[in-house]
Amino acid sequence: MTEEPFLRIEREGPIVVATMNRPDTRNALSESVHCQEIADFCAQITRDASVRAVVLTGAGKAFCAGGNVKHMRDREGMFSGAPFAIRNAYRTGIQLIPTALYELELPVVAAINGPAIGAGLDLACMCDVRIASATALFAESFVKLGIVPGDGGAWLLPRIIGMARASLMTLTGDTIDAAKALEYGLVTEVVAPEQVLTRALEVAAAIAANPGHATRMAKRLLREGQDMKLAPLLELSAAYQALAHHTEDHLAAVDAFLEKRPPEFHDR
Numbered sequence: 290m291t292e293e294p295f296l297r298i299e300r301e302g303p304i305v306v307a308t309m310n311r312p313d314t315r316n317a318l319s320e321s322v323h324c325q326e327i328a329d330f331c332a333q334i335t336r337d338a339s340v341r342a343v344v345l346t347g348a349g350k351a352f353c354a355g356g357n358v359k360h361m362r363d364r365e366g367m368f369s370g371a372p373f374a375i376r377n378a379y380r381t382g383i384q385l386i387p388t389a390l391y392e393l394e395l396p397v398v399a400a401i402n403g404p405a406i407g408a409g410l411d412l413a414c415m416c417d418v419r420i421a422s423a424t425a426l427f428a429e430s431f432v433k434l435g436i437v438p439g440d441g442g443a444w445l446l447p448r449i450i451g452m453a454r455a456s457l458m459t460l461t462g463d464t465i466d467a468a469k470a471l472e473y474g475l476v477t478e479v480v481a482p483e484q485v486l487t488r489a490l491e492v493a494a495a496i497a498a499n500p501g502h503a504t505r506m507a508k509r510l511l512r513e514g515q516d517m518k519l520a521p522l523l524e525l526s527a528a529y530q531a532l533a534h535h536t537e538d539h540l541a542a543v544d545a546f547l548e549k550r551p552p553e554f555h556d557r
Contacts (some may be wrong), residue, residue: 291514295323297348301350303341303497304490305334312349318408319357319366321382328389334556335394341497341504343393345416350426356383361434368437379439383408387441391415392512394505396496397546400489401425401476404463411442414449414475417508418492421476422485424505429455433462448515450468450475500538500554 297308307330311323318324347353357460360366367378390412392395394441399416413419427539429446431438438459447455448475448518458465458515467479480488496504506529514522533539537557545552 295320298330301490303339303366303501304344304493305340305342306344306346306486306490307344309347309353312347313352313403314346314357315351316409317354317357318366318386318412319360321378324382324385328385331389331393338396338501341379341499341501342493343395343397344400344411344486345397346402346486346489349403350399351403351409353409353412354401354404354406355409355430358434383440385508386412387415391421391441391445393538394509396493396504396508398489398493398496400485402482402485404428405440406430408440408442411438411440411445414442414445414511419476420478420480420485420492421470422482423467423479424482425459425467425470425476425479426480427467427470427475428462428464429458430462430464432460470554500536500542500555501557502536502538503533506533
């Protein structure tokens with residue numbers, strides 16, 4: 290029997306909702322085929338100009354529990370073989386996700402419906418906005434299992450919560466609750482469990498209300514600005530701005546603003 294896709298994809302107008310759909314494993318990320326599916330999804334929606342925002346969430350009680358610990362114990366899947374084989378499994382498996390998701394130009398809102406542990410926390414960090422359930426838990430827990438962040442967490446987490454707090458989370462591996470995550474700036478909002486997806490969709494809709502070309506390029510500038518000096522970023526900004534000024538949606542937005550009416554965008 291053919292296995293169901295790891296991602297359940299639903300469309301709500303210009304918003305795509307991607308749900309990790311392995312509640313029995315708490316949406317663990319240990320199968321290379323699942324990692325490839327996420328990378329393929331990112332490539333597919335990048336080509337669709339009518340998509341303006343993505344919501345990423347998990348089925349069941351967890352957002353994502355990270356790697357499959359039973360597979361680690363049994364040295365199965367990406368944890369099997371000699372050190373060189375494991376290195377290659379990481380590079381061609383779970384490391385496809387930060388390359389694809391973090392670099393995705395479409396804005397991504399994480400609806401963190403439950404625990405985001407290890408690679409699950411890092412996955413949330415690859416998103417642009419994080420909305421958490423009041424019952425969500427977070428841990429950069431790799432050292433608890435005698436391993437290290439293998440999917441970019443050591444690069445991602447300090448950029449969101451600062452080096453001191455990232456060091457504390459990474460070196461202790463301890464779990465924090467949603468209130469502490471909000472205090473750290475790891476999430477932007479904490480809401481009741483039943484409101485997580487609804488609120489994430491509201492944020493995605495606020496993003497999608499703007500021209501897609503503008504939000505995609507603005508996100509790219511935010512990403513590049515983390516590692517670029519001001520002068521080259523200004524140069525890139527000027528180039529993007531020249532492109533934006535020559536879009537139909539920009540002209541439609543200007544006309545609507547001056548005429549004090551809602552704009553209509555056609556992704557052109």
